Amino acid sequence: MFKHDVCDALKAALSKLGWKPPRLLEDTLEKPPDPKLGDLASTICFDLAKSLHKSPTWLAVELSKVIKPVGLIARVEVVGNYVNFFVNVPKLTELTLRAVEEADEEYGHLKAGKRKVVIEHTSVNPTKPLHIGHGRNAVIGDTMARVLRALGYQVEVQNYIDDMGRQVAETLLANQLIKRKPRAKFDHVLGLIYAEMHRRIGQDAKLEERVRGILAELERGKGKRVVTAKRLTQRCVEANLETTDRLGVSYDLLVWESDIARSGILVEVLERLRATPHVTEGTGERVGTLVLRLADYGIDDKVLVRSDGTAVYTARDIAYQLWKFGQTKSGLRFRLHSKRPDGSKTYTTSQRGKSIARFGQADKVINVVGAEQRFPQRVVFTALKVLGLEQESQNSHHLAYEHVWLPSGRFSGRKGTWVGFSVDDVVEEAVTRAHVVVEEHAPKAGERFKQEAAEFVGVGAVRYSLLSTSPEKRITFRWEDALNFDRNSGPAVQYSHARACSILRKVKRRGGKHPSDVFKLPQEARLVKLLARFPEVVREAGEKLQPNLPALYAAELALAFNTFYEVAPVIDAETPELRAARLRLVNCVRITLRNALELMGMVAPERM
RNA sequence: GGGCCCGUGGCCUAGCCAGGAUAGGGCGGCAGCGUCCUAAGCUGUAGAUCGAGGGUUCGAAUCCCUCCGGGCCCGCCA
Numbered sequence: 001m002f003k004h005d006v007c008d009a010l011k012a013a014l015s016k017l018g019w020k021p022p023r024l025l026e027d028t029l030e031k032p033p034d035p036k037l038g039d040l041a042s043t044i045c046f047d048l049a050k051s052l053h054k055s056p057t058w059l060a061v062e063l064s065k066v067i068k069p070v071g072l073i074a075r076v077e078v079v080g081n082y083v084n085f086f087v088n089v090p091k092l093t094e095l096t097l098r099a100v101e102e103a104d105e106e107y108g109h110l111k112a113g114k115r116k117v118v119i120e121h122t123s124v125n126p127t128k129p130l131h132i133g134h135g136r137n138a139v140i141g142d143t144m145a146r147v148l149r150a151l152g153y154q155v156e157v158q159n160y161i162d163d164m165g166r167q168v169a170e171t172l173l174a175n176q177l178i179k180r181k182p183r184a185k186f187d188h189v190l191g192l193i194y195a196e197m198h199r200r201i202g203q204d205a206k207l208e209e210r211v212r213g214i215l216a217e218l219e220r221g222k223g224k225r226v227v228t229a230k231r232l233t234q235r236c237v238e239a240n241l242e243t244t245d246r247l248g249v250s251y252d253l254l255v256w257e258s259d260i261a262r263s264g265i266l267v268e269v270l271e272r273l274r275a276t277p278h279v280t281e282g283t284g285e286r287v288g289t290l291v292l293r294l295a296d297y298g299i300d301d302k303v304l305v306r307s308d309g310t311a312v313y314t315a316r317d318i319a320y321q322l323w324k325f326g327q328t329k330s331g332l333r334f335r336l337h338s339k340r341p342d343g344s345k346t347y348t349t350s351q352r353g354k355s356i357a358r359f360g361q362a363d364k365v366i367n368v369v370g371a372e373q374r375f376p377q378r379v380v381f382t383a384l385k386v387l388g389l390e391q392e393s394q395n396s397h398h399l400a401y402e403h404v405w406l407p408s409g410r411f412s413g414r415k416g417t418w419v420g421f422s423v424d425d426v427v428e429e430a431v432t433r434a435h436v437v438v439e440e441h442a443p444k445a446g447e448r449f450k451q452e453a454a455e456f457v458g459v460g461a462v463r464y465s466l467l468s469t470s471p472e473k474r475i476t477f478r479w480e481d482a483l484n485f486d487r488n489s490g491p492a493v494q495y496s497h498a499r500a501c502s503i504l505r506k507v508k509r510r511g512g513k514h515p516s517d518v519f520k521l522p523q524e525a526r527l528v529k530l531l532a533r534f535p536e537v538v539r540e541a542g543e544k545l546q547p548n549l550p551a552l553y554a555a556e557l558a559l560a561f562n563t564f565y566e567v568a569p570v571i572d573a574e575t576p577e578l579r580a581a582r583l584r585l586v587n588c589v590r591i592t593l594r595n596a597l598e599l600m601g602m603v604a605p606e607r608m
Numbered sequence: 609g610g611g612c613c614c615g616u617g618g619c620c621u622a623g624c625c626a627g628g629a630u631a632g633g634g635c636g637g638c639a640g641c642g643u644c645c646u647a648a649g650c651u652g653u654a655g656a657u658c659g660a661g662g663g664u665u666c667g668a669a670u671c672c673c674u675c676c677g678g679g680c681c682c683g684c685c686a
Contacts, residue, residue, distance in 0.1 A: 027626050082629070300682060371613065440648090473613090474614070559633080562649060567650090
């Protein structure tokens with residue numbers, strides 16, 4: 001709002017002087033290094049100095065003479081070469097507080113129309129538990145889904161389950177050969193016997209042959225193995241979903257690779273690709289294969305179909321991507337899978353399901369996939385272009401994230417290095433630790449409260465620690481980060497929310513009008529400015545696919561609220577007017593913190 | 609060999625895409641704050657050649673080039 005007013009004022013001043021704006025006015029604006037210098041500064045005089053051949057200082061003075069303080073602008077000051085704008089704090093305060101109060105749970109939300117977004121995330125092989133790196137994927141994806149929903153998109157979250165891959169084949173063999181199974185949650189059992197089997201296969205060529213046999217059987221889609229595979233992978237997915245439920249992550253649709261394989265989508269898409277000039281038979285070493293040639297697009301060629309006739313992963317991904325956009329003739333069948341704890345429904349693809357067209361049909365697709373898959377993702381998006389789906393290609397986004405590492409190195413499902421670092425393990429440890437802290441903090445509270453608090457604090461800490469680092473940076477897993485309850489943590493945000501609630505709980509009557517100039521403290525102004533920024537943060541997070549922005553923002557707001565809390569008595573404020581005004585402010589902080597927590601999939605507790 | 613990502617105080621991190629004034633936070637360190645709305649808090653303080661070098665520019669953490677360190681991709685693998 002303020003930014004907009006400043007641009008308007010600059011534009012008017014420039015046209016009055018007959019000076020041409022050198023570039024987008026908004027791009028000349030920045031935050032001064034010291035709030036005493038102003039709330040926004042324009043560096044436009046540096047640009048004008050070049051085109052008009054005058055000193056920037058002189059230009060700044062001349063410009064400031066004709067700038068009219070409109071809207072939220074209180075005054076304009078020139079410091080050196082900068083034109084600095086001060087916001088009218090009382091005006092901004094009234095506008096912001098009213099906006100927050102009126103929108104309430106919608107504050108920060110936008111109505112961006114009815115466009116539909118499909119977000120694919122998690123997509124773990126159904127042969128193991130989620131380790132903390134998968135947790136990062138799920139939390140990033142889930143947060144993006146929440147952000148885009150807030151922005152008014154119709155969001156559909158899909159979890160792709162590859163129940164036909166080599167890992168499944170090895171797991172089937174493991175299940176058959178390893179009689180003494182460890183006692184654990186089902187996905188952990190599979191993960192453990194898979195690692196053991198992988199070790200044995202490395203030592204025994206006969207086992208390798210058997211794996212290939214099983215793989216071929218799965219590929220054919222007929223026989224006892226297929227039934228067993230379905231049973232095991234389904235149970236594994238159920239176990240995985242227990243984990244994601246606990247994290248507050250949910251899915252609209254589970255997409256099974258085997259269902260896609262039998263739907264005819266892959267065959268259809270390959271057929272269409274074959275009809276384009278970019279897809280040809282392989283030559284030389286690649287005789288008998290089908291190759292996607294992308295030199296025209298500056299990308300290496302990619303084999304789509306092996307000489308034995310089977311399709312590579314990328315080919316399946318292309319087919320799936322087309323389906324997400326509703327660009328295939330063949331379709332899938334669906335049935336209700338379950339109701340999630342948050343009340344939402346999860347559907348699954350199914351051979352026996354009813355065919356309903358409401359899934360897919362996306363305007364925009366976001367794939368939350370590891371950064372190492374940048375090349376194959378690019379191939380997929382380029383393949384859409386090859387098929388003439390220019391729009392769909394441009395509306396395809398790879399939200400690439402780097403993996404979570406242990407201090408000792410990478411996670412490996414094959415080597416089983418995830419043991420002790422599964423999402424289940426980490427969340428359990430965090431909740432246990434949180435319980436100790438809750439115990440210290442509220443010894444007299446009931447056990448039920450303590451358990452609930454420990455749960456949302458533990459989960460909040462884990463979610464925040466996975467979310468707050470920008471996705472393109474590798475995270476080295478350290479227990480002290482995942483179990484961080486200090487400021488700049490998930491629980492710190494929750495704590496500030498609970499504090500705000502606590503104040504509001506203690507007063508019977510709140511609200512009412514207040515003279516807009518009762519606020520005097522810089523801490524109050526800072527809070528107001530932060531509150532005003534929230535919608536922009538949400539928008540930017542959605543547009544740039546940066547799910548860490550809400551996390552950073554929430555921590556900043558929580559910190560600012562704590563600072564305010566120390567210096568500004570609310571209930572015992574000096575005057576009734578100030579008390580009423582501060583109550584409004586606290587309530588608006590409460591609303592905004594809650595909405596931010598909601599975006600991050602974290603509980604906003606009234607007490608903790 | 610070709611390409612992509614990362615490198616910011618002891619540790620973690622924001623800022624980089626859209627160059628601007630004194631590089632923001634947090635952890636840890638040190639020194640303080642308990643009659644008072646939740647101390648999971650607050651205040652103060654020390655600590656940074658923004659990986660290195662060069663270039664562009666009035667101005668570079670930010671743009672360009674080279675190099676160094678770490679990671680990843682370039683399979684009929686999965």
